[in-house]
Amino acid sequence: MDLFGLGIAIFYFLIISKS
Numbered sequence: 001m002d003l004f005g006l007g008i009a010i011f012y013f014l015i016i017s018k019s
Helices: 003-018
Strands: none
Touching: none
16 A cells, blocks of 8 residues: 555545635
């Protein structure tokens, strides 16, 4: 698994959730 890619996915998910 690409841990870095997963981290970015979670990062963007958190930003969208804040909106």
